[in-house]
Amino acid sequence: MSGGNISVMDYQSQFLNEIYHVDSTLGDKGLQVYQNNLHMTAMLSLTVTYPVLAQMVGEQAMFVLSHRLLRAELPESGDWADWGQQLPALIRNSELNAEHPYLVDIAQFEWVFHLASRSQFHALNSASLQRLADEALEQTFITLQPSLKYLRSSYPVHGLWRLHRSQTEQEVPSRQQLENVMNHQETGCYVIAQGAHNTNIVEVYEDEFNWLRGISDGLSVAALLDIFPAFDFAAWIASAIQRDWITHLE
Amino acid sequence: MTAIHPLKQAQIHATPVGVGLRHEHYSAALLPSSHSVDFVEIHAENFFAEGGAASRLLDQIAERYKVSIHGTAMGLGSAKGIQPEYLKKFTRLVNRVNPVLVSDHACFTWGNIDDMPVHAGDLLPLKFNHATMNVLADNIDRVQQALGRQLLIENIVSYKQFSPSDYSEAEFLATVAEKTQCGLLVDLNNVLVNYHNFTNGNALQLARQWLRHMPVNAVKEIHLAGSTPVEPGMLIIDDHAQPVSDECWQLFDDATARFPNAATLIEWDNDLPSWPRLLYEANKARCRQAMTTELMA
Incomplete structure (x- = not known):
């Protein structure tokens, strides 16, 4: 660094810019330390956020991905757990996608799980269920857990996720185990939400998936039933309560 | 080890010794059979999540240990x-845990790149x-x-050397403590590493001089750690x-004498030893504290 007169802000931003963008391989040993620290921390944090992906692609590939991601998505919150949202998009545009197209969906699945697993759980307001008896269904709306997210995939991402999560970090699933998962038919619709005790992943069918989308779009119970007349609302609400998906009716 | 007089024991108890509690040790530290320590230090950012496993774990840790x-x-130095x-x-985390100590570093982390906010991650x-x-x-x-409480500010390792400025590092920390009434957390290994990296003199002697610039009443905590030799x-x-180096233990003896009321923490973040081995390091610190106290008495 040079210049005693540059402002504190200028010095600090200039130093950050050097760490993120300047090639230090030929010179500054100190800068190299900061750059190595940044890249190692980024890779470790990405491995924590995407443990299944890390098992699938290995340490070298995670290092390269984290290096590229630092150029696409600057960490800004001070909490590495908030960094990495753009990894699925980065994989989609990488050379990995041609040979392993399921990796994008695995990464998306893991990001959603990561967010849900850090979210606060909201217990059901049981008294609000009384609205189903007392109020018109046109005026009754279901509120889902804020952490609840749903996603689709044409690959058996839940099976792949479970298989890898059941292994230790060093273990790699056998070819037979992977074939079994890939040949297992999944619905392709998944709901991930924070529960009272764990973060839950539930495979659902198309009709339930669309029902949940309708709730998220702000439709009343009456409107939902108009759109999905064959949907068994009574059975669903009992199951949704058991799954910790609902916080209240309003 | 000399037997410690009960009165001295009370004094020792007043200067707690803790260890850094890291992910790999969570289970062992929460076992009913685990020996205790005076406090454990957690890294704030590991517990920022509003819910989930980390949040539940924090409750268990806080129930079992005093937390820093x-x-x-x-x-804190970010423009x-x-x-x-x-x-x-x-x-929110501090209010939830009501920790015995709260600390961060004399460094900067936030800035702009191309007018976009960025965190250094370091x-x-x-x-x-x-x-x-x-x-x-x-x-x-x-x-x-x-x-609504005092913050302790820790000295860091720098891998950059700057031309002489308005203050030495020690003067800078002492001044900021005086201006803000913050406390100081003196990381002895960081002092030594900076001298090893950027001077040819006797690092231990220089570090001892560095300690003499620290205002006695402001230093509330001491960090002990080890670094991989290069x-x-x-x-x-x-x-x-690594374990705390011999040189760092020697400096600790000086620090204990100068700051007898400061808490002590063993930091070990990578290539972690077993939980009992870490507690052994804490006991070692306790014994050295006691010996220094004996000598001073």
């Missing part, structure tokens, strides 16, 4: 200021000049106001991956 909260990302969302999370060195002093003091004031000409990295 150590921030690693606040960047860009401390990001409100970060401070909100930090404050502890970056400050220039020890008047302008930086004002930035650091303003940010410390703001955090102490938000927390080849000559290479920079020592503050990796917290």
Whole structure:
């Protein structure tokens, strides 16, 4: 660094810019330390956020991905757990996608799980269920857990996720185990939400998936039933309560 | 080890010794059979999540141990200021745990790249000049106001060397403590590593002189750690991956004598030993404290 007169802000931003963008391989040993620290921390944090992906692609590939991601998505919150949202998009545009197209969906699945697993759980307001008896269904709306997210995939991402999560970090699933998962038919619709005790992943069918989308779009119970007349609302609400998906009716 | 007089024992108890509690040790530390320590230090950012496993774990830790909260990302010397969302999370955590100590570093972490906000993900060195002093003091004031309590500020390892400035590092820290009434957390290994990396003199002697600039009443905590040795000409990295070095223990004896009321913490973050081995290091610190106290008496 040079210049005693540059402002504190200028010095600090200039130093950050050097760490993120300047090639230090030929010179500054100190800068190299900061750059190595940044890249190692980024890779470790990405491995924590995407443990299944890390098992699938290995340490070298995670290092390269984290290096590229630092150029696409600057960490800004001070909490590495908030960094990495753009990894699925980065994989989609990488050379990995041609040979392993399921990796994008695995990464998306893991990001959603990561967010849900850090979210606060909201217990059901049981008294609000009384609205189903007392109020018109046109005026009754279901509120889902804020952490609840749903996603689709044409690959058996839940099976792949479970298989890898059941292994230790060093273990790699056998070819037979992977074939079994890939040949297992999944619905392709998944709901991930924070529960009272764990973060839950539930495979659902198309009709339930669309029902949940309708709730998220702000439709009343009456409107939902108009759109999905064959949907068994009574059975669903009992199951949704058991799954910790609902916080209240309003 | 000499037997310790009961009166001295009471004095020793007044200067707690803790260990850094890291992910790999969570299970062992929470076993009913685990020996206890006076307190454990957690890294704040590992417990920012509003729910989930980390949140439940924090409840268990706080039920079993006294907790010190150590921030690693606040960047108190950042001219860009401390990001409100970060401070909100930090404050929420402190209010929830009611820790025995709260600390972060004399460094910067936030800045801009191409007008976009960015976090360094590391502890970056400050220039020890008047302008930086004002930035650091303003940010410390703001955090102490938000927390409603005293913050301890830790000296860091710098891998950059700057031309002489308005203050030495020790003067800079002493001044900011005086200006803001913050406390100081003296990391003895960081002092030694900086001298090893950037001077040819006797690092231990220089570090002892450094300690003499620290205001006795402001130093509330001491960090002890070890770094992986490197080849000559290479920079020592503050990796917290080794036992506390002999040199650092010697400096600890001086620090204990000078700051008899400061808490002590063993930091070990990488290549972690077993939980009992870590507690052994804490006991070693306790024994050395006792010996120093005996000698002074």
